[in-house]
Amino acid sequence: MNRFERIEYEPISVREALVQMKDLSELMIDLAYSSALFDSKGLAQEVMEIGERVDRLAYLLDMNAMVATRGPRDAESLAGVMRVASAAETVSNAALSLAGMVLRGNAVRSFVEEAFADIEQKLARIEVKHGSTLIGNTISELGLTSRIGANVIALRRNRDWTIKPRDQALLPGDVLIARGTATGLEKLRDFAEAEVDIGSMK
Amino acid sequence: MSDEYHRIVQSFVELKNTSELMMDLAYSSLLLNSRELAEEVLRLEDRVDVIHHDFQLMVLSCSAIEQEPEARLGLIEAGEVTERIADAAAEIAKVILRGPEPHAVLGQAIREAEQTVVKATISEKSILVGQRLKEAKIPENTGMWILAILRGQGWVRPSKETTLQAGDTLIASGYADGEEYFRKMAKGRVRK
Numbered sequence: 001m002n003r004f005e006r007i008e009y010e011p012i013s014v015r016e017a018l019v020q021m022k023d024l025s026e027l028m029i030d031l032a033y034s035s036a037l038f039d040s041k042g043l044a045q046e047v048m049e050i051g052e053r054v055d056r057l058a059y060l061l062d063m064n065a066m067v068a069t070r071g072p073r074d075a076e077s078l079a080g081v082m083r084v085a086s087a088a089e090t091v092s093n094a095a096l097s098l099a100g101m102v103l104r105g106n107a108v109r110s111f112v113e114e115a116f117a118d119i120e121q122k123l124a125r126i127e128v129k130h131g132s133t134l135i136g137n138t139i140s141e142l143g144l145t146s147r148i149g150a151n152v153i154a155l156r157r158n159r160d161w162t163i164k165p166r167d168q169a170l171l172p173g174d175v176l177i178a179r180g181t182a183t184g185l186e187k188l189r190d191f192a193e194a195e196v197d198i199g200s201m202k
Numbered sequence: 203m204s205d206e207y208h209r210i211v212q213s214f215v216e217l218k219n220t221s222e223l224m225m226d227l228a229y230s231s232l233l234l235n236s237r238e239l240a241e242e243v244l245r246l247e248d249r250v251d252v253i254h255h256d257f258q259l260m261v262l263s264c265s266a267i268e269q270e271p272e273a274r275l276g277l278i279e280a281g282e283v284t285e286r287i288a289d290a291a292a293e294i295a296k297v298i299l300r301g302p303e304p305h306a307v308l309g310q311a312i313r314e315a316e317q318t319v320v321k322a323t324i325s326e327k328s329i330l331v332g333q334r335l336k337e338a339k340i341p342e343n344t345g346m347w348i349l350a351i352l353r354g355q356g357w358v359r360p361s362k363e364t365t366l367q368a369g370d371t372l373i374a375s376g377y378a379d380g381e382e383y384f385r386k387m388a389k390g391r392v393r394k
Contacts, residue, residue, distance in 0.1 A: 018311040022229070026317050029222075029287070077305040080297040084232065084308060090290035091225065094283045107276035111211065118215045121347070145379040149345040164316075181342050 007059040014068065014081060017061040021088040024054050027164065028095035030123065030153055034177045035102045036112045038125040043154065043177070046161050047099035054092040061085045124185040126192045128174040133191045140166040148187045150180030204266040210277065213257045217284040220250050224291035226349050226375040230319045231298045233312045234373070238357065239350065243295035250288040257281045318378045320346060320385070326368040327390025336362035340372075344387065345380035349373045 028047050035043035062085070065078045101108055116122060128134050134142065139152050154177040155165040162168065178188055190196050224246045231239035261267070261277045298304060312319055324330050330338050341347050351358040352371040358364060366372075374384060386392050 015307045015311050015314070018307065019314045022311060023316045026225070076302055080300075080302075081305050081307055083297050084294050087228075087290035087293045090293070091287055094286040094290075097279060098283050101276055101279055105272070107270070107272045108280050111214070111277055111280065114211045115214050115218065118212065119218065120341075143379065145345040145377050146343075146383040149342045149380065151345060151377050180345065183342050184345075 007056055009063050009067075010060065011067075012060055012064055014061055014064050014078075017057045017064065018081065018085055018088070021054055021057050021061065021085055021092075024050050024057075025088040025091040025095065027153060028054070028092055028099075030179050031163070031177070032095040032098035032102070033112060033116075034123045034125070034154070035099055036106060036108055037116060037123055038177070039102070039106055039109055041103055042156070042159070042161060044099040044102040046154070046163060047095055048103075050163065051092050051096045051099075054089060058085055058089045120181065121179060122182050122185055124176075124178050124180075124189065126176045126178060126185070126189050128170050128172055128176065128192045129194070130172045131195055132170075132172065132193060133196045134170045135172060136169050138165075138167050138169055144178075144184075144188065148180070148184040150178050150184035150188045152176050152178045152188075204264075206260070206264045207266040210257065210260045210264060213253055213260065214277075214280065214284070217250060217253055217257060217281060217288075220246055220253070221284040221288040221291065223349065224250070224288050225294075226319065226347075228291040228294035229312050230321075230349060230373050230375070231295055232304050232308045233319050234321065235298065235304055235309075237298060239373075240295035240298035242350075243291050244299075247288050247292040247295075250285065254281055254285045254288075316378055317375065318381065319349075319373065319375050320381050321371060321373050322385050322388035323371045324366055324368055324388050325390045328368070328388055329390070329392055330366045330387060331368045333366055334362065335360055335364045335366065338366060340374070340384065340387065341376070344374075344376065344384040346374040346376035346384045349375055 028050050031043060032047045035047060062082060065082055069075050069078055144150050144152065152165060153163070155162045155168065156175040157171065176192065178185055224243050227239050228243045230236070231243065258278060258281060261274060261281070267274050267277070335348060348360045350373045351360055351364065352373070353367065372388060
């Protein structure tokens with residue numbers, strides 16, 4: 001069986017591919033550290049799958065940049081674009097090797113935990129409890145970033161992960177992976193555990 | 203935790219923080235077409251190389267790490283993750299330093315990304331004026347993290363103690379949903 005499929009040319013915008021590669025590669029880093037911290041092979045597997053998407057985008061971006069090149073000046077300027085895309089791919093690969101360690105037994109869990117005690121941008125695993133203010137709301141409605149400076153980067157419902165959830169109404173038992181300051185994540189935990197007036201929490 | 207092990211953890215924290223800051227600064231240098239920021243990325247890369255080398259030596263020689271080779275290898279690999287991110291950031295910075303002017307698509311992509319870079323100048327009316335960064339609570343309120351402060355002709359590397367002044371231009375990165383509130387804070391449209 002061949003795991004590596006041929007990637008056929010399809011016209012996509014170089015800008016769009018780059019936006020996605022940048023967003024996905026940075027998200028992968030946070031998700032990979034989360035998988036180590038919270039010892040989640042499921043999350044590490046998600047990182048692997050996003051990595052495949054980044055890989056595919058990298059090919060498509062290169063192909064489309066080549067097709068768009070109309071001479072030496074274009075080539076000079078598009079070469080820079082391809083370098084930036086390749087940097088995003090390097091970040092994605094770094095995240096993959098971290099997720100790979102988690103899949104192989106997560107020998108780094110306690111080390112990563114100790115490190116995060118001294119890192120300002122924290123990651124948290126938060127379970128939505130019965131009676132929580134969050135229930136019935138979607139992540140995009142909650143506007144957590146501008147309210148408390150915390151971002152939900154993944155949601156686990158039963159056994160399924162949603163990466164960057166936005167439009168699902170939250171249910172009791174949902175598990176959120178969030179990133180933010182210690183204060184922001186504490187507030188999110190309060191919201192997840194009981195009925196709190198979100199408006200007054202600023 | 204032994205002192206030796208604690209130093210390894212601290213060194214990793216510095217590697218992780220610096221490499222991720224470099225990535226944000228590198229994207230900022232593209233967005234703003236700023237050679238200064240790109241040069242700072244390369245200075246930080248030199249620092250990462252030195253810290254990473256020390257980190258590896260400490261991991262290889264530390265007696266407090268569990269006996270299984272897996273544990274030691276895991277730490278080495280974790281260090282590599284940060285080093286690769288630093289290298290990627292340096293690659294981006296070199297695009298700026300080599301010229302020609304970066305392709306327009308690069309700036310557009312960074313502006314459109316969910317994790318974006320924002321530049322905002324602090325007005326005289328802003329609640330940020332006269333506050334130290336740790337009091338200003340910008341990440342707590344907006345999810346945006348300050349990467350660099352342009353002041354006069356030069357720029358300041360932000361620390362918790364940095365006092366913000368009217369006229370400072372803040373370069374920050376974070377999720378785009380926090381951008382609007384961040385701009386309002388800088389403009390003086392947010393009151394206590």
